[in-house]
Amino acid sequence: MRARGGFESAQMLGQPWKSGASAPRQGATEMAFRPGVPGLKPLQFSWTQRGAEAPLFHGTAEVPGRLLATCLIAILFAGLASAQVTFDRLRDSAKEPQNWMTYSGDYSGKRFSGLDQINVANVRTLGAKWVYQTAATGKLETTPLVVDGILYATAQDNRAFALDARTGRPLWMYQRQVPADIRPCCGHVNRGLAILGDKVFMGTLDAHVIALDTKTGAVVWDVAAADYRTGYSFTVTPLAVKNLVVIGVSGGEYGVRGFIDAYDADTGQRKWRFYTVPGPGEPGHETWEGDSWKVGGAPAWNTGTYDAVTNQIFWPTGNPAPSNRGEGRAGDNLYSNSLLALNADTGKMNWYFQFTKHDEHDWDATQVPVIIDAGGEHLIAQANRNGFFYVLDRTTGKLISANAYGKTTWSDAKDAEGRPVANKNASPTLEGHTVCPGALGTTNFMAPTYDPQTGLFYVTARDQCDIFSTAPQPYEAGHAFYGSAYFPSEEAEPYRGFLKAIDPATGEIKWKFEHTSPTWSGVLSTAGGLVFSGDAEGNFIAFDAASGKTLWHFQMGGAVYAAPMAFAVDRKEYVAIAAGSAVYTFGLP
């Protein structure tokens, strides 16, 4: 009952700004305990609003009662102080499912929400609650954060903003002028913010890392990480770990030398940099021909994950440069298209696993690596752009399995470790020939989800084959550096898009849903037994996580390039996603 006394209303859960009028009355929330084994009590808990039909979430947590109480008090205190987001809160994010505090919702990359107020039984009544128009043109790829009732997000024009998460009304907006001569690959893009303490952090198209005050959007610090004029940029959502802001660079189409940086969250001082292309004398340098390492690419443009137990950051890397031409860079080209396990404090590499050696098809391995604990094994899984679904032992980096989850023609054999290897016909030629998947990959940046309730990994997939032909370009700083061209292969038309549910234990596809055309939407799973994703035709769709049956949809009027997330305010669950140039939020009536 100790915890119950300190857990009476949502007002005390870090939402001090709520007006008295709209705050629930004291005692309106109840928490039911079903104590289990003393000492380590499995707690069945459920928040119910008096008279309300739908509880916010039901959870089972193996947390000692005393620790839970301490945590709640800590959260309460933090909330009352200034809603500061501590590292402990980020690490233990499952304890506050009403908040979405990292790109993937937690450090493991699962993009799973513990909220179940919106569920298979009532999702058909879901409706739009508010829409925020950014008026930004191009692709809006942002995943919003929500902390204690405030939503933080970005737009693709070096913009960050904060909204009242209940109403969509803006609190502040920050925008940094985009220089006319920036060189971002693939259009203006930004995928979102990290939050820690009283700051949010963004990478900019002109390769700065910026800390903004959470309450005002004022710039607290601003660091130039690289020279944007030579092709460096940031599109990634940073990851806040301990007191560091970890961020990976973009520019694989411009012959950059990729890196992952960690900045002191308070000062902006750079604490470490890991070059994803080793320099002279470093292990792996021998995998580059001549001076090719200097423009070797291997960017790190999607958000990694973090394992607090081993203090390791898992960060994926992109293609070697030039992206579609291997001539001139003979060798494996480490650490392109790899998963890196880095010590969070030092940036020192513990292990790496290279998915595609000596890539010639632009198959960046930058998909979110998802931490999964199953059957006593400590795993990390990635649905790779090259068409294979990989499961590794995350303590050693050893490959456990690799299974195709889409149309692939580039590999028909595996090496001694079990890694798919390229066949003789895979390389681009002058005349061009067809390889599957195409350059855009079986999947790409779209965030996947792992649902611990179904044990399934859900990913957006595309079947498209491309004709890869070489176009030998010399390197010139700040100029596109592809080394080849690719065209969608007509033989493979039409290109097909899917949402696929993969069993990580076997690689088997348990169900798939075929979209009308390929989509760039990410995927969210929730404790309500639901999977959410969007499509190129503008629909936001709720699926039954177990069967793949569509349960609900809403036409948003613009294609989806973002991934959904879920949050709760005033004990009401919402699901949000960006589409077209707007952020949409949905809830029950």
Added chain:
Amino acid sequence: MFKRWRWSFAGFVLLAVAVSAAYGQNPLAGDAKAAKAGEYEFRINCALCHGLGAHGGGRGPDLTRAVKKHTHSDADIFQVISNGIPGTAMPANGTNGQGVGMTDEEIWQIITYIRSQEVKAPAQPLGNAAHGKELFYGDANCSMCHMVAGKGGRLGPELTGVGGSRTRESIIDSVRNPSRRLAWGLTEATKEFPQEYESVTVVTSDGKKIAGVALNEDSFSVQIMDAGEHIHLLEKDKLQSFQKSRESAMPKYDADVLSDKELEDIVAYLISVGAK
């Protein structure tokens, strides 16, 4: 030494680009090296629609033609590459999802390349345009489904501009093998792929069968035009059945139906209208 020279040369080129561009002239005109660099840029950024060698794909015009529909001067081409052509599939620089945004210098390189590939004189049409027009609106029945300059049917793609935007070969192929490559229909602003002219057959909840062409479709709805040019707006979950096919609604015109000579006449007519 070499490096310094290179840099100063690069600086000179940039300056020249800036100055010439201000006057709408191509600072790299006739430069063989620039044309070669432009060829690579073209392959990466343009060839998807305009074909390798700029001879036109099924979806973009043949740029080796001496007379182009939208552009005359190098400055026109620069504008078109930079900003796209409203109302057509031609996107603005850096927005087509293919390749990356090009610098001004790279755009001039592409223009230099295109000029190097151009034929010197307008090609003489192989067919008789006047006779082609008679066939189009008469015996060949093209106008039952296709509109040119405001006259004709609505079921198939509107063809006023097709002679300017597609190659002779691809038009012939579309007539002889209409299902081999379905024409593009509606392009939505934020969407990656346009709607194609797919054939659709549905049975409604009251048992009515509707066959036609999809104007648009998503996972939950479909918009169809039938052969009588009636538009049907349908929700898929209310249908008894829904079938779509990549077998074009357009009949296959083989040589027995339309001789090579007659087809050349029709193509000549379309080019005479579209390439204006």
